Amino acid sequence: MTENSKNSSKARPGGKVSSSRKSSSRRPANPRELVLLLLKSILREQQTLDEALGNNLAAFEAMEKRDRAFTRLLISTLMRRLGQIDKAINACMSRKLPVKMVDVRDILRLGAAQLLFLDTPPHAAVSTSLDLARGPRLAGHKPLMNAVLRRISREAEELLAGMDDSRDNMPKWMWEKWCKIYGEETTRAIALAHLVEPPLDLSVKSAPEQWAEKLGGTVTSGNSIRLQQGSGDPSQLPGFNDGEWWVQDFAASLPALLLGPVKDLRIADICAAPGGKTAELAAAKANVTAVDVSSKRLKRLRENIKRLNLDVEVLTTDATTWQVEQPFDAVLLDAPCSATGTLRKHPELGRIKRQADVNQLSQIQSRLLENTLSLVKPGGLIVYATCSLEPEEGVEQIEKLLEENPALVERLPIRAEELGPEPWLASLVTAEGDLRCLPCHQKEEGGIDGFYACRLKRI
Incomplete structure (x- = not known):
């Protein structure tokens, strides 16, 4: 549990949590199916990622380590880049997707995220996305999804070149408000910082230089040290079980x-x-x-x-x-x-x-x-x-x-x-x-x- 995770959950009075409990009994066969569930929980039920994962914890923990890492990477990319992803989907359709087809859009989002930002081979991104369109209500839209995703694959570079990756990925109310408070230049810098996976910061009880050397990090200031991205599960690092430091x-x-x-x-x-x-x-x-x-x-x-x-x-x-x-x-x-x-x-x-x-x-x-x-x-x-x-x-x-x-x-x-x-x-x-x-x-x-x-x- 990180220091900031308390605000991601406790800061939202009245959040809907219980309605997704029924999903915890599902056992997704692959990371993409779980990501689809997480996406729905976040965007439709206003859950944090921690809450959504908690409601599907058995399925997540049953995955291999590699699949768990891909699950986190894919849902994180979707949340960081959702504005650009939706913009690319809209640009590749002759008419706007009806609101009632939100499940179709979610599947398209998974495929587009992989094609635009994760370097997933096009055939894999398209085929695994179409595999999620099960049942008569979704299967009938497979030709549409196939066409949109293949067009995104072909035109990915051109699509991204026409986007503003700072403004396009920020909610409109935040962008407009922060521009008034901090100015547009600073707001752009803040927005760009949100697009990058952050490093891992730890607070140590003592000897920050020694712990930084032992963990392969650097001392930020005082008793705070920083490990770069890809440090893995903090609980598996030296000193965790001995109570020498905490994530903050x-x-x-x-x-x-x-x-x-x-x-x-x-x-x-x-x-x-x-x-x-x-x-x-x-x-x-x-x-x-x-x-x-x-x-x-x-x-x-x-x-x-x-x-x-x-x-x-x-x-x-x-x-x-x-x-x-x-x-x-x-x-x-x-x-x-x-x-x-x-x-x-x-x-x-x-x-x-x-x-x-x-x-x-x-x-x-x-x-x-x-x-x-x-x-x-x-x-x-x-x-x-x-x-x-x-x-x-x-x-x-x-x-x-x-x-x-x-x-x-x-x-x-x-x-x-x-x-x-x-x-x-x-x-x-x-x-x-x-x-x-x-x-x-x-x-x-x-x-x-x-x-x-x-x-x-x-x-």
Whole structure:
């Protein structure tokens, strides 16, 4: 479980999960059949990839390692490149495919993804796609699918040359909104970062240089190391079973640093699961209380903390109303959010998130922030963080809190050197003194997730 995976699931209240449970009993004969099921679960039932895979876990785990890898590659490519894939399909049809023929489109998408981006031999991409068109309702459309896929195969280079691979693959509402916020040039850079499979970042308890050498990676900064793409299953790497490190994007490791030295401090990590920041604080010798409203997510946190041999108090409660007798020295609020900063790792979120999700989650964030003021002692620190690129979930939350509570809380601007000695880290500090990471930062090294964080002081 990665640090960012908590937002890809918990950030979507009301998500439909149970309706696909019936698919878990199926046993796809090949990766493409499973990918077709995953595609339907994501696009029609608004599930994350983790949820969709979880509902088909038996079928996935029954596959050989090579087939599991191809399954992940194909569904990831579909999510990253869906705009271009659909554009190619539309360009190769004389008339628009009716909405009711969505199953036909999904099969075409699988074939087109292989032909355009995966270098699958044309005969294999076409024939395996047509094999998925079973039953009288789909079999009758095989001639159409065959014609479209063969045309895509012939004209692939020309089709791609006429596309904008940054804009074409971004949802319209995101593109237009981010252009207004960050400018078109930066938005293009963010969009391009989403198209590349990211490297694997790990947070280590100690000796980052030694672990980087042992695992064949590099030290990003502090206790964070980076392994390049194709590192395989993290649980199979040295040090995992011994609890020496945990998976956590470099950007996700920064908010905890804003609390400064935490040894022996009482700290509440609110919305803590699956526990990346909890582990970071506990490894730094803080006395951590990990809080989350979901007992299911906290089960995973407990498993992670146990593997890491760390001592943490775990509490299941609603942090919007939680009250304590003894306020904490500091609070880290990693609020549930739309997770639009994590599309490089969870590209399916671009297909299931809407502005309405941002609006709904911003209300939850406001309640969490307000209640946090009562949880920290005077003079104590609050760090608010989200892995979102939306201002409603970041700086606008802080401005609202400061405006409504001028006698209770103030912003404590961060300094670049608090993040680490590397010069590029200064670019992550905003004019207000907040942290703002973008997926296009450090693009030559593989990028980082989008994060916002602000440090506050209780007056």
